[in-house]
């Protein structure tokens with residue numbers, strides 16, 4: 001449902017969110033039910049069984065569509081369940097071209113599950129859209145793109161890739177988890193499918209695992225809905241409610257994530273104990289101009305390599321941080337630190353991950369919305 005009249009900061013609160021039909025509840029109730037009473041066989045109020053549809057999930061799906069400026073939203077049990085549904089659009093022998101520094105779980109799903117069923121995956125540096133084109137064959141069906149990439153913070157020009165996929169009649173799916181729709185809206189740039197791990201910025205409070213897809217095309221929406229219902233990896237009512245609540249503050253959280261992220265990225269870049277910082281807001285970032293063009297700001301995700309550049313150097317720092325919690329995941333109000341090589345990207349073979357820069361010394365920060373002076377003080381003592 002398009003809410004063309006409202007601005008983004010209002011859409012996150014009102015998008016698709018009419019008061020509940022039963023009693024006018026302003027917040028969508030948690031319809032914790034599996035089934036619904038029918039007057040006579042097949043005669044019901046629009047809901048028959050909660051795998052097929054549930055009112056709390058429907059409210060979330062409308063909200064998801066509106067914040068991505070799309071027509072149709074679908075909510076899944078996790079981000080990976082959402083990706084799994086997209087891949088089930090394909091048939092054995094079909095080929096997929098994906099970003100080479102992909103989220104580790106996506107890589108594992110592609111190579112360890114879907115390759116078994118006959119899908120063929122190619123991984124490529126997508127910073128130049130022309131390099132993708134050289135891999136296209138008659139069997140190519142889907143381009144899978146992540147930007148900013150995780151954890152190297154490379155930026156891919158979504159509009160340039162979309163122009164190329166349109167020319168070849170391919171589907172373009174964008175994993176928009178790192179940016180969130182506050183920073184970029186891939187459907188507006190020509191993508192066919194937007195995917196989210198709502199576990200991260202959309203939920204925003206590290207208290208729920210959930211995935212999302214948003215599309216504009218009704219045939220594509222119907223196919224994905226069929227898969228969602230047939231495979232059954234739907235989000236539950238309570239989890240749907242938590243993400244709905246998270247989305248209402250997405251804009252204010254993102255603004256602070258970006259402000260704190262910028263201050264910390266610059267602090268690290270000037271620090272004598274830091275070797276290299278990866279953050280798309282630096283003017284000398286190789287794709288700064290694309291980031292500036294397609295993103296509203298540069299986000300709160302930062303990777304860096306400490307001086308010394310060994311695993312021991314990285315390990316000492318992550319162990320000594322106190323305000324930053326050492327944990328998987330990202331996008332919550334609290335700051336987290338991760339070690340991609342042993343955590344998020346452990347499922348990618350060492351040579352593969354080192355090729356794209358995920359070395360043993362790399363540290364990844366998800367900058368939260370605490371007082372930034374406390375975050376800087378924590379980094380300062382850990383870097384000492």
Ligand SMILES: *Cc1c(COP(=O)(O)O)cnc(C)c1O
Nearest residue numbers: 078079080103175177197199210
């Ligand atoms: C976390 C994440 C996923 C997977 O989502 P889950 O909700 O953990 O299943 C996919 N892509 C990116 C970029 C992620 O960060």
